[in-house]
Amino acid sequence: AQSVTQLGSHVSVSEGALVLLRCNYSSSVPPYLFWYVQYPNQGLQLLLKYTSAATLVKGINGFEAEFKKSETSFHLTKPSAHMSDAAEYFCAVTRSTGFQKLVFGTGTRLLVSP
Amino acid sequence: KAGVTQTPRYLIKTRGQQVTLSCSPISGHRSVSWYQQTPGQGLQFLFEYFSETQRNKGNFPGRFSGRQFSNSRSEMNVSTLELGDSALYLCASSDLAGGDPDTQYFGPGTRLTVL
Numbered sequence: 001a002q003s004v005t006q007l008g009s010h011v012s013v014s015e016g017a018l019v020l021l022r023c024n025y026s027s028s029v030p031p032y033l034f035w036y037v038q039y040p041n042q043g044l045q046l047l048l049k050y051t052s053a054a055t056l057v058k059g060i061n062g063f064e065a066e067f068k069k070s071e072t073s074f075h076l077t078k079p080s081a082h083m084s085d086a087a088e089y090f091c092a093v094t095r096s097t098g099f100q101k102l103v104f105g106t107g108t109r110l111l112v113s114p
Numbered sequence: 115k116a117g118v119t120q121t122p123r124y125l126i127k128t129r130g131q132q133v134t135l136s137c138s139p140i141s142g143h144r145s146v147s148w149y150q151q152t153p154g155q156g157l158q159f160l161f162e163y164f165s166e167t168q169r170n171k172g173n174f175p176g177r178f179s180g181r182q183f184s185n186s187r188s189e190m191n192v193s194t195l196e197l198g199d200s201a202l203y204l205c206a207s208s209d210l211a212g213g214d215p216d217t218q219y220f221g222p223g224t225r226l227t228v229l
Contacts, residue, residue: 043223044206045220046219097216098210100206100218104157
């Protein structure tokens with residue numbers, strides 16, 4: 001079975017500060033990992049994905065994540081937070097390419113203060 | 115291309131009724147997946163359809179069912195509604211036959227409230 005754990009249901013940062021959202025995974029096979037963002041009253045939007053190529057993955061809106069097998073982690077970072085980054089972020093895992101069943105973490109709400 | 119569309123956006127039903135939700139995928143996408151999002155259980159996978167066949171199924175009771183039509187549009191049905199079925203139901207489509215099988219594009223969801 002696969003699972004992801006997101007540490008911290010809420011993370012607060014100031015505008016311009018580093019954003020770090022944590023995700024640890026558990027998988028019996030090499031995982032495919034994703035970060036999605038959800039704005040209020042909207043669906044999910046893919047930020048970035050790891051599909052066994054480069055371990056440092058760059059996504060949209062200045063976000064990136066690094067796959068660390070030794071730590072079973074896939075943390076999401078952004079060097080400088082913007083007010084528009086305030087949203088809920090979900091880490092997800094699946095077991096192979098094209099396998100559409102995503103297992104999501106519980107989400108982290110990012111709050112950005114001026 | 116137009117994005118994933120879901121209808122209706124909001125729905126109110128009473129216990130015991132049934133409901134049908136609709137999802138139109140991005141043009142050319144033949145895979146459609148459904149997820150339920152609740153404050154208590156988070157995001158959970160319901161099922162996936164590809165070329166009118168159910169490929170994967172989550173751990174939901176048989177009251178939850180779905181289907182896909184030849185134009186890739188999908189519907190999900192929930193019979194004998196319970197209060198706990200109140201949720202945001204999200205549909206996602208992907209281009210399994212194309213060059214990006216790992217990206218799911220989500221619709222805005224249907225907010226179902228069961229009274």
